[in-house]
Amino acid sequence: MTAAPSEPPPSARTRRARGAAGARRPVYDASSLLAVAVQEFNTRGYDATSMEDLSRAAGITKSSFYHHVSGKEDLLRAALSRALDGLFGILEEPAAQEGSALDRLRHIIFRQVEVLTSELPYVTLLLRVRGNTETERWALARRRAFDASIASLVAEAVADGEVRAGVEPSLAARLLSGTVNSIIEWYRPGRPGSESLPAEVVRIVSEGIIPPA
Helix, strand or coil: CCCCCCCCCCCHHHHHHHHHHHCCCCCCCHHHHHHHHHHHHHHHCCCCCCHHHHHHHHCCCHHHHHHHCCCHHHHHHHHHHHHHHHHHHHHCCHHHHCCCHHHHHHHHHHHHHHHHHHCHHHHHHHHHCCCCCHHHHHHHHHHHHHHHHHHHHHHHHHHCCCCCCCCCHHHHHHHHHHHHHHHHHCCCCCCCCCCCHHHHHHHHHHHCCCCCC
């Protein structure tokens, strides 16, 4: 009996085609797509990012992206809500509501740094909004409300004699927020000293870095 001729090995082009056919597409849910969107918003800017950019970054089609979200602004609101919920959640913690005004303020600053470093992409996006959309204006109003809570606490600490007399509460609150928020410009996860950063910020804010003359 004559043996059947063996098939020639597949060409490189055929192997690539089979590989492409067998490759699994990325699997995403709303949470992972939000993470992709935040990265793109921070890199490109919200206004300059299109749904096509987002679908390309996720490696899926626009129709697949729309299966999970209704549009770009919904993604923005979800991302900003995540950052704001983390910040306002601090104000509800027992240590932010009990004890002296100064102890509460120190706790809030400590936790602000923790939230910023753990939710870095989301807080970064929050701090970069400019009020060009309804969602951005809502986020800015929430940020002002948070800052007002800090200013009120500073005023209480001044009245109790825990902070130097003559300190302007609203100015102090802006300086405190500016100190914490500036961390987004240089902080990178995993760097030496990351774990002690919240305590170090509280120490420097409390004690200063320049001794009195």
